[in-house]
Amino acid sequence: MRVEIWADVVCPWSYIGKRRIETALAEWDGAPVEAVWRPFRIDPMAPTPASPLARELLDPVVDAALTQCTPGLSPTENRSRVREIAAAEGLGPPWGAAWRANSHAAHRLVALSFEHGGADTQGAVIEEIFKAHFIGAVDISSTEVLVDLADAAERFGVPRARGLLVEGAGDAAVREQLLRGKAIGVTTSPTFVVGEDLLVGAQSAATIAEFLRAREGREGRKLPEEVERFRHSEALLERGDPLGTLELLRPLLDAHVSDPNLRLLAARAYFHSAQLGAARTLLEDLAAASPSDSYVQLLLGRVLERQGRPADAAPHLRMAEAMAPEYRR
Incomplete structure (x- = not known):
């Protein structure tokens, strides 16, 4: 069974969601589950190079854009709550993004990691990206940081990751996947998708496991x-x-x-x-x-x-x- 996780790497709930699905799968006793990460952009207008996040959050337009990562919460409530929940999931300290960073290039690296290394390699690479953004508080849109992340991808088994990133590889794939996510109704980061069914938000490990269990063996015939x-x-x-x-x-x-x-x-x-x-x-x-x-x-x-x-x-x-x-x- 394949579960696709549509998420933005600059959304803290996506990192929390990663920990929760890992917990769910660690206790999973059903058919094998392949977790594949797909792109979502909560802030498509984020600049390159990045801007200091604390300053940018004073802009109501930016604050409103980030609600796609905070279903049911205001961004202010979200930032207060997410620190506590991240800590409970073993993330940090330290914790907290420092930059309003454009995530497109990082999504390219995530897509390339799956294309050239499979789901396990992709999972390891996106972990490094999350860690850089939320624990290291570095600008994941900067060339220097992206090169370091590409080097990490090569160590995890993605051949020529640095070269592919520099050459612009993965751009078309990410843009097409963003359209596919929109087509199937993804509006929040993260969203877990099995077949045509969606589970919205960084739900608990138990809820994720229940969602997967209910769909085990019911993915249906894949369309051409x-x-x-x-x-x-x-x-x-x-x-x-x-x-x-x-x-x-x-x-x-x-x-x-x-x-x-x-x-x-x-x-x-x-x-x-x-x-x-x-x-x-x-x-x-x-x-x-x-x-x-x-x-x-x-x-x-x-x-x-x-x-x-x-x-x-x-x-x-x-x-x-x-x-x-x-x-x-």
Whole structure:
């Protein structure tokens, strides 16, 4: 069984969650569990180089961003409580981040560690990153610290970790995983995911074990990668991220450029991201190939309307309304 842990390495509850799932798995007597770490960004606007965290927390925008790591708590309440809980989990002293650091490069190293070394290696590497941020209080976005962390990854079995990091490897994978997390409904760090089920927050070891036990043997048949990518792309559009939809769809469109389902989803994403020319090109082709598709006619009419061409839009809208009365205005 695989449990994916969607978490930001600058979220203290993620480090606490790591200790709690380790406790749960240490006492686990069921089928083998593979714990894989996936990226989440609680503060995507964090600067590089980092800024002193104490000063940044005076900014209400920063304080609000960090609520994604503090479900149900204000950031002020969280910072007070988390020290006590971290201590109870054997973390620190010392304890506490000193920097508002951009975590993207660290997530790249985490992703590369899984790709080149597997789950155990990844777990060891993310432990070093957590320790550097929360115990060492260093800037994990700095080149010097990242190189040290990459050297640690090499010792744990990731070949050429430093070179891969410098070359920008892992960037596309992290960006795609962030979109996948959004598609499946991850909104909090950490979130534990098995199949389609989510456990939100750094729950107790007992709760994590119960969550895993209830899903043991029920992960279901894994969908083909292309089907899963299409479904995640649809979910992103439903969640209001048409640009993310297009990014996830790109490999499928490259491989299956004539597939009408892919082209319609892309056309919808273009429409909702105001890329009307691209939407119109796809929809005109789809309408020519399948003139009885009422939704295609409706969407093409709306695209033409938004382009300021009401006379061209009218026939398509009339046809859509004739075939599907629910489209009548």
